[in-house]
Amino acid sequence: MxxxxxxxxxxxxxxxxxxxxxxxxxxxxxxxxxxxxxxxxxxxxxxxxxxxxxxxxxxxxxxxxxxxxxxxxxxxxxxxxxxxxxxxxxxxxxxxxxxxxxxxxxxxxxxxxxxxxxxxxxxxxxxxxxxxxxSKLNKALEELSKANRIDGLTQVFNRKHWEECLDKEFSRARRYDHGLALIMFDLDHFKRLNDTYGHQCGDAVLIETAQKIKSLLRLCDQFGRYGGEEFAAILPETDLVGATDVAERIRKEIEKSVIKYQDKTIQISSSVGVATISKNNKRYEDLISNADVALYEAKASGRNKVCVANNIEYTLE
Amino acid sequence: MNKLNFTEDQQDCLQEIINVAMGQASDQLARYLDTFVYLKVPSIEQVSSKYLSDTINSEAQSVAVVSQGFFGYEGIRGEALLMYQPKDSDRLADLLGYEPDELSVEEQIIDLSSILTTTFLNVFASQINNQMSYSAPRLLFSSNSENKTSSQSSISEHIEHQSFNWDVALKVKITYQVTDYSFNCDMVLLIPESAIINIAAVIDRILEEY
Missing domain, CATH: 3.30.450.20 (PAS domain)
Structure with missing residues (x-):
């Protein structure tokens, strides 16, 4: 050949x-x-x-x-x-x-x-x-990365991913001198609800409430489960008045809504803390602390209400 | 940033071959792309695998990196990395002579990378009486990429996640500038340790011939 x-x-x-x-x-x-x-x-x-x-x-x-x-x-x-x-x-x-x-x-x-x-x-x-x-691998990776971001129960962002989002939004807001607001929600007497109706009922309330809050936010807002019955929303380009407005609307909606679990009807309320970025906030954790203080104030002063962080450090300037 | 294990003569010779190749490549590219292509005098140095990501990162916060392997006779081989910065890709399709909707940004970047790499290395190879073959160019990292995992946010992270089976490499960095399109990108040729000795042998032969 x-x-x-x-x-x-x-x-x-x-x-x-x-x-x-x-x-x-x-x-x-x-x-x-x-x-x-x-x-x-x-x-x-x-x-x-x-x-x-x-x-x-x-x-x-x-x-x-x-x-x-x-x-x-x-x-x-x-x-x-x-x-x-x-x-x-x-x-x-x-x-x-x-x-x-x-x-x-x-x-x-x-x-x-x-x-x-x-x-x-x-x-x-x-x-x-x-x-x-x-393609199969990409799909699996995508699902993994989703599982890494999403809270398994409520299907909103998990704590870790939500904090990463806040970190980014915080840096951006500081760099460009833009507004940024944070709202923290805590469901009132949630432990009592769990003790009375059982944990599955508590879970159902968390799922429904998370969806309710999410539906009342804008697309650009980032919403996640912060801990047990605590949720948090990041509102970019939003001032204190705007954020308080949103917080109040959501608080009312939660109070109004009736959640059905098996043959029971459950009503729940929430305490809400609102904070906005100030020049004194060096780290995003400062913003969380401020919203946390406001949330504690809402709890301490009778629950089912919105309190606003008064940016103590800022007024000292 | 280590000094090369080359003699001064060897280094001068390599620099000269690269300079000539750059001249011819820029001429060919200018004619093909129909615009002036400026290649900056290259830096030649030795990098260790430990500091590769530092070296690359200090140069640019790249948003896209394309890798293309090259291999020729006499054990000449290595990998070319083309690194792009955010604003570089705006008018790539235009520069390449395509309509923007004819190809994705990723394809534009890959296409241009391949053109820059092969044009330069073909001329370089002919200077040393060699002939190059190439692997298909591959997008290693892109911040536009849809299937990027969120943990990888930069090229240096991408490189840090790998372990290498080489200790030192010869690094040649050439910056391409297309001023009419305000476009810049860096081409980094990395020649692994085992191939450096082959390059040195080729250089010695050329030096002898003169």
Whole structure:
């Protein structure tokens, strides 16, 4: 067998597509892999323009891509991660994946003759398998990262993620001298509720109340479960008046709403503390402390009310 | 930042080869991109794997990093890292001659990286009578990336999370500037320890020929 015959035999059996174009983008040669997966007769393809045979190709993009190969005389790549496929080809896992066409990694290679690029060789690898598993992995990672952010019971942000959000919002507000408000909610006599009706009932109240509060906030507000029956909301670009307004509205809604658990109807109220960022707040924890003090005041002065942090340090200035 | 284990002659020679390659590459790029491409005089130094993330981080708070492996004859091989800063990607599609809706920002960054890397290294290779092959460029990190995990917020973190099987590498940093598009990016070529000796051998051969 001559070297040429070897090459022919191998290229016909290769599980990679080989497509040779001239610099006018006419198909000069292709291998068996492409003939089979494109499901077209070789005799009807050779000599034809690549856009005629594969009308699905993004023409302008493809031309520009190949022009870089020709002009710079260098190879170029196209990964399934950016473009799932260029050519609409069938693949080898039609049963066990949901991919309609073969996911592809394509390599564009210049072929020189007389020190000028005369042809372009396009290598097309079937990566449907890789694509399938990577997509599954991405989905799993996404679920993991969600589980890492979300409180399992109430489906709002968990403490850790909520604090990270506050940290970011706090730095941003300080840097650009923007407003930032914090509201902390605590459900009144929650322990008594648990003792009277059981923990499952307490859980139901937490779930419903969290959803209620969330529905009353803006999209840009960040809401999380701070601890047991304590919730907290970050309100960017909000002043004390605005935040107190929101807090009061939410307090009223919680007081009004009736939660049904099995055959019981339960009513609950909340104590609320509001604080806004001041020049003296060096760390986001200062803001939490201020809101906490206000919350304690609301509790101590009879519950079911909103109290505002008076920014003691600020008035001392 | 260690001094190279190269002699002064070797270092001058390498610097000269790179300078010539930069000149030709910038010429080719200017013609292809139809705008003036300015390449800043490169820095050549040795970095240890321990300080790689420091070195890279001190240069830029990169928002996207693309890696592309290169390999040629005589054991010349390494990895090219292309590093982009936030404002760099605004007009990339325009620069590359695409319509913005024809390709995603990530694809633009990968495409440009590949062009910059291969154009420079092809010329570099021909200077030392070599020929390069390349792996497909890969986006290592992007702050735009949808599947980024929230714990990775910078390239240095990305690199810190890896353990390396090399101790020192030869680092060549070239800054590309396209003033018409107010675009900048850094190309960092990292040649692992085992390949440095091969580079030195090639340089010695060239020095002998002169």
């Amino acid at each position: 001559s070297v040429n015959q070897f090459c022919n035999t191998i290229s016909e059996q290769l599980n990679t597509g080989i497509l040779i174009l001239d610099i006018e983008f006419n198909i000069v040669e292709w291998n068996r892999f492409l003939e089979i997966h494109a499901h077209k007769e070789t005799s009807e393809v050779i000599g034809k323009n690549v856009f005629t045979v594969f009308p699905e190709l993004p023409k302008r993009w493809f031309e520009r891509k190949l022009s870089s190969v020709i002009q710079l005389n260098t190879q170029s790549f196209c990964s399934w991660e950016q473009r799932h496929h260029l050519f609409e080809l069938s693949h080898t896992r039609p049963i066990t994946t949901d991919s309609h066409f073969m996911a592809q990694n394509c390599t564009f290679l210049p072929i020189e003759s007389d020190s000028k690029v005369s042809h372009i060789s396009i290598l097309i690898e079937d990566v449907t398998d890789v694509c399938h598993y990577q």
